[in-house]
Amino acid sequence: MSDQPQESLPTSKVARAARFAKTGFKVGANYVQHYAKKAVGADATTAELHQANAEELYGTLSEMKGSVLKVAQMLAMEKNLLPPAYAEQFRQAQYQTPPLSGPLVVKAFRDAFGHSPSEVFDEFDPNARQAASIGQVHFARKLGKDLAVKVQYPGVGASIQSDIAMVKPVALRIMGLKEETLRPYIAEVEARLLEETDYKLELSRGQAVAAKCGHLPHLQFPAYYPALSSARILTMDWLPGQHMKEFLATNPSQEVRNQLGQALWDFYQYQLRELRQLHADPHPGNFLFSTTNGGTVGVLDFGCIKDVPALEQQQFLALLDPATLADPGRLESLLTEAGVLRPGDAPALREMYLRTLTQSLGLVGRPFREDTFDFGDPSYMQSLYALGDDLMQDKDLRQQREPRGSAHFVYLNRTYVGLFSLLTDLGAVVRTVPAAA
Ligand SMILES: Nc1ncnc2c1ncn2[C@@H]1O[C@H](COP(=O)(O)OP(=O)(O)O)[C@@H](O)[C@H]1O
Numbered sequence: 001m002s003d004q005p006q007e008s009l010p011t012s013k014v015a016r017a018a019r020f021a022k023t024g025f026k027v028g029a030n031y032v033q034h035y036a037k038k039a040v041g042a043d044a045t046t047a048e049l050h051q052a053n054a055e056e057l058y059g060t061l062s063e064m065k066g067s068v069l070k071v072a073q074m075l076a077m078e079k080n081l082l083p084p085a086y087a088e089q090f091r092q093a094q095y096q097t098p099p100l101s102g103p104l105v106v107k108a109f110r111d112a113f114g115h116s117p118s119e120v121f122d123e124f125d126p127n128a129r130q131a132a133s134i135g136q137v138h139f140a141r142k143l144g145k146d147l148a149v150k151v152q153y154p155g156v157g158a159s160i161q162s163d164i165a166m167v168k169p170v171a172l173r174i175m176g177l178k179e180e181t182l183r184p185y186i187a188e189v190e191a192r193l194l195e196e197t198d199y200k201l202e203l204s205r206g207q208a209v210a211a212k213c214g215h216l217p218h219l220q221f222p223a224y225y226p227a228l229s230s231a232r233i234l235t236m237d238w239l240p241g242q243h244m245k246e247f248l249a250t251n252p253s254q255e256v257r258n259q260l261g262q263a264l265w266d267f268y269q270y271q272l273r274e275l276r277q278l279h280a281d282p283h284p285g286n287f288l289f290s291t292t293n294g295g296t297v298g299v300l301d302f303g304c305i306k307d308v309p310a311l312e313q314q315q316f317l318a319l320l321d322p323a324t325l326a327d328p329g330r331l332e333s334l335l336t337e338a339g340v341l342r343p344g345d346a347p348a349l350r351e352m353y354l355r356t357l358t359q360s361l362g363l364v365g366r367p368f369r370e371d372t373f374d375f376g377d378p379s380y381m382q383s384l385y386a387l388g389d390d391l392m393q394d395k396d397l398r399q400q401r402e403p404r405g406s407a408h409f410v411y412l413n414r415t416y417v418g419l420f421s422l423l424t425d426l427g428a429v430v431r432t433v434p435a436a437a
Pocket residue numbers: 130131132133134135137148150222236237238239240285286287300301302303
């Protein structure tokens with residue numbers, strides 16, 4: 001990481017609000033410039049405007065760290081919610097935050113254990129190896145083991161709620177949405193973000209998932225060390241492997257890419273069908289890829305886990321079931337059950353929902369309708385994003401400013417779109433229908 005370490009974080013509410021207000025002005029100024037250019041007939045594209053705003057917003061977010069950056073990452077995952085410029089800028093969020101200085105890291109250790117890192121470990125690299133949204137990861141050794149130590153930025157837990165309160169209006173404005181209609185969905189996201197600040201919870205969830213999924217082939221989970229962990233420090237095995245981008249640059253064979261993709265697919269199917277619990281942050285930074293044993297995926301970051309209630313699990317599976325799409329009556333009753341269609345809807349509105357949902361489910365459910373699916377064909381993901389764009393532009397749909405359906409679907413959708421995007425990046429051919437027992 002080449003950025004200068006940060007000596008302090010703008011942690012006080014006032015300082016953070018001030019920083020954010022500055023961005024607000026800058027974004028406002030970008031708009032003024034845009035329209036001024038337009039007024040004099042100069043060539044000002046909307047894309048240019050988005051680019052300028054995205055850069056400004058991103059700069060502010062990465063200085064503020066914490067939950068703000070996490071919100072940005074979530075937005076980036078939902079590419080079709082954001083103009084492309086924002087999505088691209090925020091996709092890099094996980095990799096490009098300036099690191100915390102050594103003294104702040106030592107302070108975090110003293111607060112948690114009463115000892116400095118060099119007293120706790122046999123070896124501790126004071127320079128972070130990876131920066132992340134609400135923490136940074138150091139390399140350490142103890143008793144001959146290579147360890148990853150995630151240290152949370154001080155003040156994140158305390159400021160997360162006020163951060164969300166600040167990001168909310170900006171994010172909603174970018175997306176052109178109203179808060180009242182989004183309340184249950186926002187509450188769902190806030191709940192997950194708050195959980196992420198508790199590394200003790202992440203530790204117990206990581207241990208539980210590793211125990212339940214340890215038998216799945218070609219996956220690797222770190223062991224966690226409770227005695228070396230706290231609410232803000234998480235110590236686990238250092239996993240080998242590379243991030244997606246670096247891994248792909250080594251030109252792995254198609255066989256390896258297929259095995260990695262299959263491992264990811266099976267992992268998510270097992271979690272949804274058997275555990276009703278999802279690793280709901282399929283950001284590329286949370287997986288490490290290696291060619292070991294023909295392709296192994298290391299799974300990291302159990303900070304965002306979605307427990308899926310039985311009802312929503314059944315509805316989700318039923319909606320993706322190929323038989324549903326072939327039977328409009330069944331689709332209609334399922335959508336009514338799921339709260340997407342309402343008994344009082346005017347016929348035209350009902351038609352509109354049925355039309356857009358048949359289209360969406362047809363596309364999202366496509367991998368489930370074939371025995372093997374080639375995610376290497378980029379046109380699939382492109383049509384998913386194009387559909388998202390179309391729906392955003394859809395005049396009838398835009399008038400329905402109020403989203404429908406259970407808030408539990410927020411993370412279910414996000415997880416599957418994220419998974420599909422990972423598999424597309426890998427270019428994997430995946431057996432999507434389990435072999436008959
Ligand atoms: N156990 C580990 N072994 C190797 N690298 C790790 C490990 N844990 C985290 N990292 C590195 O640190 C980065 C951020 O860790 P992560 O747990 O995803 O943080 P966050 O919860 O803030 O997103 C990962 O992308 C990965 O590169």
